[in-house]
Amino acid sequence: MNNSRRGFLKSAAIATAAATTASTAKGFTILHKDKPADGQLIGHNGFTYKVDKGWAKISVNNTPLANCHEMVQDSKGRLIMLGDHTHNNVLIFDKSGKLLDYWGTSLPGGHGLTISKEGGEDFLLLTDCGWALDRTGGTYGQAGQVLKTTTDGKLIFSIGHPRTIGIYKDDEPFKPTETAVAPNGDIYVADGYGSDYIIQYNAKGQYIHHFGGHHNTNPDHNLRNAHGITVDTRDKNNPVLICTSREENCFKVFTMDGKFIKRIDLPGMYVCRAVINDDNIYAGVCWSKNAQGKQFDGSGFVTILDKDNKVVSNPGGMAPVYKNGLLQQTLQAKNATFMHGHDVCIDEDKSVYVCQWNANHTAPVKLTRV
Numbered sequence: 426m427n428n429s430r431r432g433f434l435k436s437a438a439i440a441t442a443a444a445t446t447a448s449t450a451k452g453f454t455i456l457h458k459d460k461p462a463d464g465q466l467i468g469h470n471g472f473t474y475k476v477d478k479g480w481a482k483i484s485v486n487n488t489p490l491a492n493c494h495e496m497v498q499d500s501k502g503r504l505i506m507l508g509d510h511t512h513n514n515v516l517i518f519d520k521s522g523k524l525l526d527y528w529g530t531s532l533p534g535g536h537g538l539t540i541s542k543e544g545g546e547d548f549l550l551l552t553d554c555g556w557a558l559d560r561t562g563g564t565y566g567q568a569g570q571v572l573k574t575t576t577d578g579k580l581i582f583s584i585g586h587p588r589t590i591g592i593y594k595d596d597e598p599f600k601p602t603e604t605a606v607a608p609n610g611d612i613y614v615a616d617g618y619g620s621d622y623i624i625q626y627n628a629k630g631q632y633i634h635h636f637g638g639h640h641n642t643n644p645d646h647n648l649r650n651a652h653g654i655t656v657d658t659r660d661k662n663n664p665v666l667i668c669t670s671r672e673e674n675c676f677k678v679f680t681m682d683g684k685f686i687k688r689i690d691l692p693g694m695y696v697c698r699a700v701i702n703d704d705n706i707y708a709g710v711c712w713s714k715n716a717q718g719k720q721f722d723g724s725g726f727v728t729i730l731d732k733d734n735k736v737v738s739n740p741g742g743m744a745p746v747y748k749n750g751l752l753q754q755t756l757q758a759k760n761a762t763f764m765h766g767h768d769v770c771i772d773e774d775k776s777v778y779v780c781q782w783n784a785n786h787t788a789p790v791k792l793t794r795v
Contacts, residue, residue: 472738474792480522481788493780495538496770507538533557537603555600615654636683653698693754702771704732709766
């Protein structure tokens with residue numbers, strides 16, 4: 426967890442209280458008041474989108490938001506979002522932005538959301554990263570956890586601190602940020618705000634193996650802010666793991682048992698998890714760098730890679746530039762669309778839903794492919 430996130434957490438409670446007071450005075454307030462001009466288009470190379478910041482039809486009074494961390498689509502076509510406001514950790518929308526359901530009050534650090542299907546039924550893996558606000562507005566950290574639930578919130582089992590099974594030392598924190606599920610049901614947990622290990626469990630939550638961390642002789646095997654983990658099945662006969670090493674501005678690709686294969690460098694991009702759709706990788710960029718090479722708050726966009734892991738579009742960012750086969754540093758577009766893009770979800774129409782962190786309590790933004 427970096428200083429930007431800590432600073433935001435310290436001020437978020439004050440901002441939430443102010444927003445709630447204002448909305449109460451008006452009786453009902455839609456969260457989005459900053460719609461872009463009609464017809465605003467962003468993106469590059471055929472991956473071009475129309476922006477709709479007012480897509481989600483929700484009220485700050487009834488369904489308040491702090492951060493919209495991640496979103497997935499279930500087999501019924503519903504869009505399920507996880508946030509960290511304990512009035513409603515989970516919001517469920519249809520594609521028009523209508524709120525269908527909401528639940529969840531026990532994840533003050535609600536952060537990672539993965540969906541899996543077993544026997545024709547959808548299940549969720551929800552990750553609490555352990556960082557949250559207390560009722561006075563102070564920041565606190567505690568051990569994180571991973572919960573497996575039904576899509577309506579019934580708990581199946583939880584995965585707790587790895588120290589309880591002897592694979593972490595006493596001074597190694599556990600603050601998980603993400604999970605991924607393999608075709609055989611194995612669960613991979615990315616400890617992105619803790620000790621930067623990737624921990625493999627079977628479908629029942631029983632430990633198998635872990636890798637990553639900070640102490641490997643080969644630095645390519647280390648992870649720095651292992652914020653995301655994704656199972657890449659684009660080659661059906663050779664699935665691999667795409668792990669985010671956000672502080673290194675890259676993805677690192679490993680075999681399913683944790684052997685390093687390669688890295689995908691994304692200069693200037695503090696990427697979150699990789700989201701696979703058809704042949705492409707999509708990812709939220711939570712921060713970007715300025716022209717002087719420094720990370721700055723309020724930045725971020727979306728990046729899209731092709732089947733060869735080459736960036737083809739940066740909605741909300743500058744067009745990708747390659748020189749001698751190497752991607753050059755990518756900056757946020759001059760007219761910013763996003764603040765801290767944290768995750769994306771792609772539906773069957775190829776529309777992209779962007780969840781943002783530290784973005785003035787805004788709901789997901791819809792990008793309609795044009």
